[in-house]
Amino acid sequence: MSSDSVDYGALVWSDDLVLGIEEIDAQHREWIALVQAFERAVRDGGTAEEVRRTLAAAVAYTESHFADEQRVMGEADYPFLDDHVAQHDLAWDRVHAFASADGGAGGDDALRESLADFLPQWLMLHINTADRQFARWHKGEPPCAPADIEGRVFGDIPV
Ligand SMILES: [Fe+2]
Numbered sequence: 141m142s143s144d145s146v147d148y149g150a151l152v153w154s155d156d157l158v159l160g161i162e163e164i165d166a167q168h169r170e171w172i173a174l175v176q177a178f179e180r181a182v183r184d185g186g187t188a189e190e191v192r193r194t195l196a197a198a199v200a201y202t203e204s205h206f207a208d209e210q211r212v213m214g215e216a217d218y219p220f221l222d223d224h225v226a227q228h229d230l231a232w233d234r235v236h237a238f239a240s241a242d243g244g245a246g247g248d249d250a251l252r253e254s255l256a257d258f259l260p261q262w263l264m265l266h267i268n269t270a271d272r273q274f275a276r277w278h279k280g281e282p283p284c285a286p287a288d289i290e291g292r293v294f295g296d297i298p299v
Pocket residue numbers: 209224228266270271
């Protein structure tokens with residue numbers, strides 16, 4: 141890990157995640173920070189208000205980040221945009237289902253725990269695989285190998 145690495149606990153930003161596309165890299169860094177804040181609120185037994193607030197911020201940023209990233213890919217005429225959008229949509233459906241079922245006050249702790257497990261892992265895998273594929277294509281490099289099946293924490297959601 142480089143000296144620029146920031147340890148967010150289970151979810152870690154490091155220079156290894158830099159794709160070389162400034163707008164996307166800046167958003168990934170912010171996205172990780174927001175998801176980590178939610179994860180921390182759940183893990184550390186934050187107040188219901190802290191959990192609700194950090195979840196809302198993470199979910200809102202996830203949606204706007206996906207839209208921005210897809211716009212960047214579309215403007216670049218990325219040939220695999222449809223596949224990337226499908227991956228975002230599958231993850232978004234999962235996140236949205238968790239977030240909706242949470243229901244605010246009196247929400248289910250197990251649901252929050254599940255989302256605090258899912259989102260950080262999916263995010264790290266997605267940046268390191270699908271987003272990296274785009275970065276390589278953007279730089280004119282050959283595509284890297286498909287994600288190892290071992291890395292597919294959630295078999296029903298491609299990364
Ligand atoms: Fe993406």
